[in-house]
Every structure is written in C-alpha cells, then in structure tokens.
Amino acid sequence: MISRRRVLRGVGRVAVALPWLDVLAPRSARAQARPGPAYIQMFVPQGTRHSAWTPTGSGRDFTLSPILQPLAAHRGDLVVISGVANTVAGLNVGANAHGAAARSVFTCMPFAENLADDGALIESGLTDGQGGGTSFDQLLAARFGDDMPYRSLDCGIGEDSGDYQVSFVGARDPVGQEHDPRAAFDRIFGGNTAEGSSTIARLHAARGSVLDTVLYDFDRVRTRVGAEDRQRLDAHAEKIRELERRLTRLGDAPPGCIVPSVVVPPGYDPLHSDFDDVGLTAFIDLVVMAIACDLTRVATLHFTNAYDPRFPFLGLDLPAGYGSWHTMIHDAPGTADEATVIAAMQWYSAMLAVLLDRLADTPDGEGTLLDRVLVLCISELGDGKLHSFTELPIVLAGRAGGLDTGRHLDAAGHDLGGFYTGVLQRLGFDDETFGFAPASGAPLVL
Numbered sequence: 001m002i003s004r005r006r007v008l009r010g011v012g013r014v015a016v017a018l019p020w021l022d023v024l025a026p027r028s029a030r031a032q033a034r035p036g037p038a039y040i041q042m043f044v045p046q047g048t049r050h051s052a053w054t055p056t057g058s059g060r061d062f063t064l065s066p067i068l069q070p071l072a073a074h075r076g077d078l079v080v081i082s083g084v085a086n087t088v089a090g091l092n093v094g095a096n097a098h099g100a101a102a103r104s105v106f107t108c109m110p111f112a113e114n115l116a117d118d119g120a121l122i123e124s125g126l127t128d129g130q131g132g133g134t135s136f137d138q139l140l141a142a143r144f145g146d147d148m149p150y151r152s153l154d155c156g157i158g159e160d161s162g163d164y165q166v167s168f169v170g171a172r173d174p175v176g177q178e179h180d181p182r183a184a185f186d187r188i189f190g191g192n193t194a195e196g197s198s199t200i201a202r203l204h205a206a207r208g209s210v211l212d213t214v215l216y217d218f219d220r221v222r223t224r225v226g227a228e229d230r231q232r233l234d235a236h237a238e239k240i241r242e243l244e245r246r247l248t249r250l251g252d253a254p255p256g257c258i259v260p261s262v263v264v265p266p267g268y269d270p271l272h273s274d275f276d277d278v279g280l281t282a283f284i285d286l287v288v289m290a291i292a293c294d295l296t297r298v299a300t301l302h303f304t305n306a307y308d309p310r311f312p313f314l315g316l317d318l319p320a321g322y323g324s325w326h327t328m329i330h331d332a333p334g335t336a337d338e339a340t341v342i343a344a345m346q347w348y349s350a351m352l353a354v355l356l357d358r359l360a361d362t363p364d365g366e367g368t369l370l371d372r373v374l375v376l377c378i379s380e381l382g383d384g385k386l387h388s389f390t391e392l393p394i395v396l397a398g399r400a401g402g403l404d405t406g407r408h409l410d411a412a413g414h415d416l417g418g419f420y421t422g423v424l425q426r427l428g429f430d431d432e433t434f435g436f437a438p439a440s441g442a443p444l445v446l
Contacts, residue, residue: 034365035254036144037400037427038297038373040287040355041137043105043166044348045306046329047381048393052342054082055408062408066342070350074397076406077356077370079446081394083412084419086380087439089389094125097387098306101380102166105392106135108417108435112171121438131168133435136420137300138169143429144297152298153290155184155283158273158305166380167300177302180270181282185262188290256363257293260285273309280351288358292369301355303348311344318344329384352377356397374400374427392416396446401426403446415441422446 048067055062062080064072071078091110092100103111111129114122134142137152145151154167156177167175178184222233262282268275280301287299303309308324320337322328325344332338352375359370375397382391391412399405403426411419417433417440424431426446433440 035294035372036297038291038369039137039140039144039299039400040291040373040375041106041298041300041302042352042355042375042377043300043302044377044379045102045164045303045381046326047379047384047388048345049333049338049342049385050383050391052345053393054391055080058408058410060407067345068349068395070346071353071356071395074353074356074360077360077397077399078407079396079403079405080408081396081411081419081444082391082408083410084392084394084414084416084444085382085390086392086416087389087441088415088417088436089380091121091123091436091439092126092129093123094127095129096127097381097389098164099128101387101389102164102306103129103131103168104435105378105380105416106137106166107131107133107168108136108415108420108440109133109171110436115171121436130172131165131174132171133168134170135167135175136423136434137167137298138175139434140427141298148294148296150188150290150296152300153184153188153287153296154178154300154302155181155287156302156304157276157279157283158303158309159271160304164304164306166302175300177300177304179279179304181262181279181286182264182270184283184286185260188286188295189259254292254294254364256369258289259293260289262286273303273305274312276303276305276309276311277313277351281354284351284355284358288355288362288369291373292362292364311347314344314347316340316343331385333385348377352395352397359398370397371399373398374403374423376423394419396423401428409446411444414444415439418442419444 053065053067055065055068057063064075068080086101086104086108088104088108088110089097089100092114095111100111109115109132110121111126112132113126113129114124115132116122141152154175154177156179160179165174169175178187222230225233264278264282268278270279283301287301290296290299307326308319310325311318317340319325319328320340322331328337328341332341355375356370359373359375360368362369364372377395379393382388382393396403397405417435420434421431421440422444423446424434425443432443
C-alpha cells in the first residue's frame with residue numbers, strides 16, 4: 001500500500017516540472033521578430049550592511065559602495081535604489097521577521113492565513129505562514145509567458161528552500177525550483193542530443209525529450225492517486241500533448257542562441273551551499289541562453305540556504321566562531337569579523353556582475369540581451385543585524401522598458417509595492433498598485 005506522504009511526494013515531483021512546461025502557443029507569426037522584454041530575478045537572503053552598501057551621492061553623480069564595487073564595470077547599466085520599505089512584512093504581527101519578510105518580498109502580501117475571505121487583514125499573531133498572493137516574477141511569467149515553451153525557469157542555489165519560500169504562483173502555492181543545473185539543462189536543452197547538430201535541431205530534440213520524460217512521470221504517478229488527482233494530472237498531461245503537437249511550428253533560433261554546456265566538478269552536490277559558486281555560474285549560463293533562444297522570458301536565481309552558507313570558495317573564515325552565517329550577520333557588527341561579512345556580501349555583487357557580463361556579451365538583434373532584459377537583485381531584509389523591513393538593498397540593471405540607467409535613486413518614503421508598480425509601468429503595463437493595495441503606496445517613477 002502506498003502512503004499518502006509517498007504519493008504526495010510523487011505528485012510534487014511532477015508538479016515541480018510544470019512551471020517549466022506550460023502550453024506553447026503558435027510562434028510562427030513572430031519567428032523573425034525581435035523577442036519582447038525579459039526579466040531575471042536574483043534573491044540574496046539576510047539583508048545587507050547599509051554603511052557598506054548604500055552609494056554616496058545621488059542621481060548620476062554617485063559612487064558605488066564597497067559591497068557594490070564588484071559592479072563597477074557595469075555602473076552605467078545600473079539603477080541602485082535605496083530607501084524602499086516593505087511595510088507589508090510588518091503587518092504580520094508577532095511573526096518571525098525572516099518568514100514575514102521572505103513571504104512578502106516578492107508578493108507584497110501578508111501571510112495568506114492573515115487575510116480574510118474579502119481580503120481584509122486579520123491580525124492573528126501567527127509566527128509564520130504562507131505567501132498571500134502571486135509574486136512579482138510569476139505575475140510577469142503570466143504576462144510574458146503564455147506563448148513561451150517555458151513560462152518561467154526557477155533556479156534554487158544551495159539547499160532546498162524549505163520554509164524560506166519567496167516565489168508564489170498564488171496564495172499558498174509556492175513555486176517549485178530546480179536545484180541541479182544538470183537537470184535544468186536536460187529539461188531546457190536536452191542532455192542526449194548529438195554533438196555537431198544544429199542549434200535549432202537540438203532545441204527541437206530537447207523539447208521532445210522533455211515532453212517524453214514528463215509524460216512518463218505522469219503515467220507512473222497516475223496509477224497511484226485518487227480520482228480527483230487523476231483528473232488534475234490528466235488536465236496537465238493534455239497541455240503537454242498540446243505542446244507536443246505544436247512543436248513543429250517553432251521558428252528559427254535567434255542569432256545569439258547557442259546551446260550551452262554544464263560542467264561541474266567531481267563530487268558536486270547541488271543541494272550543498274559549499275558549491276553555490278558552481279551552481280550559480282551554471283544556472284547563469286543556462287538562463288541567459290534560454291532567454292537568448294527565446295525559450296522563456298522570466299527566470300529566477302534564488303539563494304535558498306538563508307541560514308548557513310559557508311562560502312569555502314572565498315577562502316574566508318566562515319562562520320568563524322559564530323555557529324552559522326545567520327548568527328554572524330547578527331553579531332559581527334562592531335568586531336574585526338565585520339570585514340569577513342562584507343567580503344561575502346561582495347561575492348554576491350560579483351556574481352551579479354557575471355550575469356550582466358553574460359547578458360552584455362550575448363548578441364540580440366542590433367544590440368545585446370542587456371538591452372531587452374531587466375535584472376532585479378534584492379534581499380528580503382534591510383539591515384540584516386536588525387531584521388529591519390526598511391531600506392531594502394535593490395539593484396536594477398538592463399534596459400528593458402527603456403530604463404534610464406547609470407543612477408542612484410534615493411526612494412525614501414516609497415514602499416515595495418509601489419516599487420513593483422513602478423517597474424510594471426516602466427515595462428508598459430497600466431497597473432496602479434501591486435500586492436496588498438492598502439500598503440502599496442504610490443508608484444515609484446523609474
């Protein structure tokens with residue numbers, strides 16, 4: 001007899017793959033047109049050190065801070081935004097600060113459990129809860145992704161996110177993430193294609209390989225669930241078969257589209273944060289090429305081990321005598337170990353620079369991918385020591401929507417919901433609020 005826990009685990013494995021394989025609409029009409037804007041979201045947990053993160057100066061007359069210094073080569077591609085607050089996180093009265101901030105950093109919604117049926121706030125005093133609405137990345141995935149082979153590519157770097165979920169399809173519906181870049185490659189590009197075959201032929205073969213694998217998983221799980229779950233699986237399987245029927249309508253691969261490779265060292269463990277540098281580098285290559293090949297227009301790169309990454313690849317003494325990275329964030333300020341914390345935070349900026357390098361080096365139409373991609377890098381907290389919900393560290397990069405870059409924008413007085421509304425308006429949408437409307441605030445003009 002199959003236990004409920006085992007069945008749910010099997011169903012969950014299939015469900016994790018679904019965001020990568022939504023129905024593909026006909027693309028022949030736009031095969032030769034330059035693809036539309038794309039969005040990449042990088043999430044770095046545990047906040048920052050304002051004294052070492054906030055640039056000096058404002059507007060175009062600004063100097064990058066020590067933490068942001070690794071981005072110096074891309075200064076003209078950035079909008080560094082300081083002062084934005086996540087008011088919604090504080091509406092979860094009595095909640096653990098990490099949970100309240102993580103669930104709201106991309107949804108701008110209180111816990112689902114703190115919302116009445118009519119959407120009104122319930123001050124329940126919960127210590128933790130589920131996301132209360134659709135996260136920003138998934139909103140864009142819905143708007144950009146209806147005619148994409150992959151609605152969004154959701155990549156987790158390090159240990160499984162566990163209770164630190166930040167992206168949600170809807171209330172109480174967290175997004176499944178792929179943690180192994182090798183598995184992501186197999187899903188996106190196909191791992192068994194012949195060497196020397198053309199890019200477009202490999203893409204066709206890859207999509208067919210993905211469909212075969214997912215449908216096989218459906219068939220295996222279907223025999224072990226009840227009637228209601230079978231109906232749900234059958235509905236998803238029909239979407240997959242519809243995608244299969246439409247594959248022949250794909251146009252030629254865009255000029256910058258090159259099928260990447262994934263190379264990892266012996267002993268690589270995608271669920272161990274000691275390999276975060278390897279995993280992130282591989283995921284960056286996959287995400288950039290997936291966008292270049294117009295396979296998706298939304299991707300997320302989320303560091304999922306919020307509490308105890310060790311950064312061995314940096315050669316630093318972490319977490320020193322503090323027990324964990326989380327504890328070090330709390331206790332190191334004012335000590336000689338603060339320099340070690342800053343060095344680790346600089347690494348995140350350096351990896352953001354690697355992503356921007358890849359985008360800038362990839363041809364796209366008459367420019368590069370950086371011209372039509374918007375990159376967001378953000379943390380759920382402001383000051384990591386204080387667990388503050390104010391002055392979140394936000395970096396935008398790229399020129400999607402005609403973003404005016406090369407600036408430091410002091411956005412004190414604006415809320416996170418207003419920031420996302422401003423991004424939506426910059427991308428050409430007419431939204432007036434995002435997330436929990438009473439706390440969204442005025443749109444931030446970008």
